[in-house]
Amino acid sequence: MHDDTSETLPAAARLAWWGTAWLRGQVVTDLLVDAVIGADATHTVADPFQGTDTLVGGLARLRAEGATSFGAAFPAEGDPVGLGGPATFNAAALEEGSAVVVAGADLGLVPQRTGAAVAWVLHPAARRQLPDVGEADRALRSALVESATLLADLDVARWNPEVADRLMNLRHRPALTAPDGVPPRCVDLAARALQALAITEVALEDDGGAVTAYEMTARREALVPLDRAGRRALVSACSPEVWPPA
Structure with missing residues (x-):
């Protein structure tokens, strides 16, 4: 059930998918650990009041607290x-x-990376408002079309052929494997969100490709809505609170 997902999904997304599946009894502990840690050396859970625990030990404590x-x-x-x-x-x-x-626990975890190790630091956290999956999906599709049009007007192929290639090959998305319980629609949405975020990252890598300050500003303005839509889509796809019924 596990392939290159750990290399393509951010750590927070991996913990959301596999941690939720583990809480619900849909994956065993070994699969949880393998998927969340991925290519890293180790993950721990750091509680400012109770010290640092293993990933499994920390998540088990959260489960006992009502997660x-x-x-x-x-x-x-x-x-x-x-x-x-x-x-x-x-x-x-x-x-x-x-x-x-x-x-269920009024807590949050923030990943702090040190080399190949990640410490998930516990914080008090309140309930949140989330984008609906359908709404996030529509916004991402719209932003992708809009940004692609604006980038074409800015002659993206001239200053960054890789971005142009990615925009021409939107059907080639990262292949994500998800645990049982993640709706297929959310797996697809996560893949398209990652694709959009990769496009924005590559397109902003080298501002030297733009001839004028105006073009640099225009490029950023073309990409900000896509970055925002990509992050929102990834949040929806990785937030069980708004997943559609199975």
């Missing part, structure tokens, strides 16, 4: 999507670019 699912957040400056506060949790999640909210 019912794990949902991902991928915030950016000005767009705290997937977060519900408090401010200290939001700030930590924003600094790292991701977090996991533990439904």
